[in-house]
Amino acid sequence: MSNGAGARPEHRPATVTARTLLRALAALLAACLMTIGATASAHAAPQDDLIKVFVVPDPAQTGGQLATLQSIAASTLGDASRSGEIFDLNRGQAQKDGGALTDPADQLHPGWILRLPQDASGPDVQLARDTGAQSATSAPPASGQQTSATFTFPLAAAVAVLGAFLLALITAGIVGRRKVRKAYAATVRAVRGLGEPMRRRRLLMQRRATGRRFATDAESVRRAYGTLGEFAPTRQQPEKPVHALRVDATGVTVWLAASDSADAPWTNVDSTRWRRPAAATGWLTRGDEPGTAAQASVGAACLVRAGTDEDGEPVFVDLSRLDGVLSVSGDRTVARDVVQNLLAEIARTRPNTPVTVLRGADGDLPLAVPDGLRQLPRVDAPAPAAPVAGRGTVRAGASRRPVRGLVVVTGTPGEREAAELAALCGPGGAGWTGLVYGEAGGAHWRWRTDADGHVDIPVLDVRLTVPA
Known part of the structure; x- marks a missing residue:
């Protein structure tokens, strides 16, 4: 079909390929996101390493009263007599200021973090991460501060994201390949256009040099007319028309009719062209003098150089x-x-x-x-x-x-x-x-x-x- 509808199937394979690549890209991106989510979940802090603690407040925040193990047990466990449990959990544990709880009667210092039994509750109970030692226990945030989470990005996820990005670039290149080709072709044309005036000027200078050469080169004209005499009529054979000649330093080439041929030293080049070396004997140096018919034939010719061939040599045609x-x-x-x-x-x-x-x-x-x-x-x-x-x-x-x-x-x-x-x-x-x-x-x-x-x-x- 020659209408537009008939031409659409020609572009369908490229469209299907582009859509397939886009779908593959979407699937890969979804897989990357799932991998990142799973990795983040795997690296999130598990709930079973959180413990309940009490942070000893500054007396300025409690009206001048210092916290004791008994007051802590009363407010978090509901029973002051359970202060011994709190002491047992924190005995000898180094605090941030270098101190440690060694006796139930020891004074508590502001900022100390004391572990509490798991059944502790109340507004003064906070959660902290248990790292195996009190000195390494992460302190809970102060009142009014926001918690922050540590997020790690594994190598596998990074590779997946990089692969998705590369696939996106490849897909964009395939989908936009026609625009890329058009842009490249336009760039090539622009570059060529910049050099076109110079190329034309150079060709014109070469052609003008050829015109000056023709105006002063009488030798090639003499040799061309001399060559015509070799095909002029004689007593033995009629004239063989020469339709064109090429004259150069090493010899002469003539164009004859396909039905004509030339004797040695001429050799056949193709169906119409024959060539003779420059050193071969010409017609004027043969034993016989040219007859009147031969002279008339050469005199009737009107050889003109139509131009130069790819080797820069002049080619004559006979306007007669x-x-x-x-x-x-x-x-x-x-x-x-x-x-x-x-x-x-x-x-x-x-x-x-x-x-x-x-x-x-x-x-x-x-x-x-x-x-x-x-x-x-x-x-x-x-x-x-x-x-x-x-x-x-x-x-x-x-x-x-x-x-x-x-x-x-x-x-x-x-x-x-x-x-x-x-x-x-x-x-x-x-x-x-x-x-x-x-x-x-x-x-x-x-x-x-x-x-x-x-x-x-x-x-x-x-x-x-x-x-x-």
Whole structure:
């Protein structure tokens, strides 16, 4: 089910787990409380170690009369003749002041604690704890004072309470794990956000350095055009179209059609790529001089460096193989950089190439035409011939078309711009090449950019870093 009710069972296991843990926590806490209560009861003073005593009062509290064994026996036992029992219970017992009762006629001192028979009663009878010796007997509280109890907390109870606390923390973590994950993800995004401007600035500086490198690197261009001659037509075999090249210090890599192959010293990399070491003999050093057809083939090519690969090496594409319109979409700023770089490349190798710039329906990013190109405000294009059946503005199997002129559209072409593209770049038109940084319907070449300055070229299965 796709509704909300159908989605609830997906969360039920987590809810049941949380409830189970909460119930276990409650049971553990209850057990802890029972343990503590039982321990406290076990450590409470038992009633059978309490004895009855009489505390000899100060004469100031009795109107100047001193207490005697007889008066104590009369007030607590109801019979003065039982004073001997009190004497027997306290004979020789040390008192707090160091004195002791050694004779029935001895004077009693205020503060002495005298034991009484268990049947003693009355307002003067108090309870005290029997510790086995009179000197250790706990004195009863004075009149008006509150009693205090000693409470001990055993180790087992402490461990139980600690375990309950840890379980509570674990339970809270499980119950709130989604919030914790969200908080962690938010923190990671915030940290990344702090470094994002610096990362973008660093990438932009690297791309600008690539643009400066392209402006001064004529050697890689010479080597790229030299490589094309190895696949130019000869008396023995027709031309093998090279759709892209990668030039580096150790060799050259070319992209051929899947149905083509290359002879030694070329070795196959995959279904479309072939590689030759830099030290291998090139076409210009073979025994045969290049023929007119080979020279014409190389001269018709329009190699441009679209960017650098992951190793920082330039990758060339041949715009003469475009035969129509290139659509560069994705991040608009980087897409504009792609077209700007292609214009700069053409200005270096094919100066004075005519260029016309059309503003698309959403074209809001201006483009500067390099000084080496000849910008035309408007081109009067011939009316396009009727298209061949099954072929649109850009054919699926593009053939070579020399770059005679460039039509640049800044943004997605509107109805008027699309008509001018068809007239200038389509079949039967002026034979120009279209460069659009925006979505162009029916384009055979489609490149896509991202905000980090990369361009994906699906037909070559490569991702390049765009100069800026």
